[in-house]
Amino acid sequence: MYVCNCNGIRERQVRDAIAAGARRPADIFKSRACTVKCAKCVCDMRSMIAEARETLRFAAE
């Protein structure tokens, strides 16, 4: 499934970027060597980043 249709970024690629240290949507775009265009995907990316942080927080407890 695509998270970013403008740049063809898939969900798996977003998760990989987050696992590699992306903390902002801009980091995800940078990891894919592209830039934000319409920005419709930014909220979804922020949610995925927050979800990953929550998962790590619970894992650390």
Ligand code: FES
């Ligand atoms: S859907 Fe990601 S920039 Fe447009």
